[in-house]
Amino acid sequence: MERINTRIKDEHALELGLTINKSKQYRISREQHEQLRSLREEEKQTEYKQYLEEHGIDESSVSAYWNKSSKFSILVRPNQPTPVSNDDFINDLIEKVSNYSPKYEKLPIIDKKIDNLLVIDIADAHFGKLSSSYETGESYNINIAKQRVLDGVNGIVSKGRNFGIQRVLFIIGNDVLHYDNPKKTTTSGTPQDSDVMFFDMFNAAIDVHVEIIESLIQEFEVDILFCPSNHDYQSGWYFAKTLSAWFRNCDRVTIDDSIAHRKYYRFGKNLIGASHGDGAKMENMPLLMANEVPVLWSETVFRHVYLHHIHHKQRNHFQSGKDYIGVTVEYLRSPSASDSWHYRNGYVGAKKAIEGFIHNFNDGQVASLTHYFK
Secondary structure, three states: OOEEEEEOOHHHHHHOOOOOOOOOEEEEEHHHHHHHHHHHHHHHHHHHHHHHHHOOOOHHHOOEEEEEOOEEEEEOOOOOOOOOOHHHHHHHHHHHHHHOOOOOOOOOOOOOOOOEEEEEEOOOOOEOEOEOHHHHOOOEOHHHHHHHHHHHHHHHHHHHHHHOOOEEEEEEEOOOEOOOOOOOEOOOOOEOOEOOOHHHHHHHHHHHHHHHHHHHOOOOEEEEEEEOOOOOHHHHHHHHHHHHHHOOOOOOEEEEOOOOOEEEEEEOOEEEEEEOOOOOOHHHHHHHHHHHOHHHHHOOOEEEEEEOOOOOOEEEEEEOOOOOEEEEEEEOOOOOOOOHHHHHOOOOOOOEEEEEEEEEOOOEEEEEEEEEEO
């Protein structure tokens, strides 16, 4: 009989006829799991009714509510949502991931005659950023962010197929979220313009990235590197850990979700580095790479570092020998539009795009791919 691992409160465990344990973790049958869902739903409805009664809220005036175990965020009038605490949001997220982390069947590995790695790098998507065309001449919001990320990745994969792809390196993070907390500020406390609440922004980014990864694993094995960043240093890490939990049962995906600011990845004679770009300076990246992964440095010939943060293209070649380039370091373009602050300070005009690269196992980077947005 199939058994399900889940966390159960004591009162629900007693209802199911289970023996109480301190860990609150139980293995239950499918039938018991359905009973548990009913108990939880009844509890939520009871708590909801009690909350309305205690706070004198007419149920007919409630247009939406967000359930957080025994607490609620009640939306009575438009544009006046009740703030959701960090603790409640994290607890709800943990419960969501615990109840749904799908197991993926093994798919046959597709043999490729050409040993190429496709690097997909979504730089600074800023889910949750708000830009008004009335002020800046271009619009950007949560729906545009989702569509651009999906279209951009599909465009890069479509172009990459022409080269023959053995596997995919997917670089994530890098200000994927526009702000870091329900107060709508960055990690350092800078207020941001946004069109959505924190949990809507977080869920939108998770849903889009899950859709991308689930699409990629139908064809390729996927390695994922997470780059922490300045807009969402804390919540971006939550984002990466959530993806790790989601795909923990999929043997076609590996995820480096550590909080290290610089990540390194070897593919044949290629050494690839990735970092957000708001910390160490561009000119220091080659020596940092050589110092931090000296063995990988010695075993490779072609070395690239992909940086983000500044939203426009900038590339430097650092020579370490007479006839070849030692390290190529480049900042990547962003798909997000200029918001009010960037427009006011004149940081405009950069082409908006998602970029990708083809690295051959023996010959280094052989192609650069770009999907532009108007």
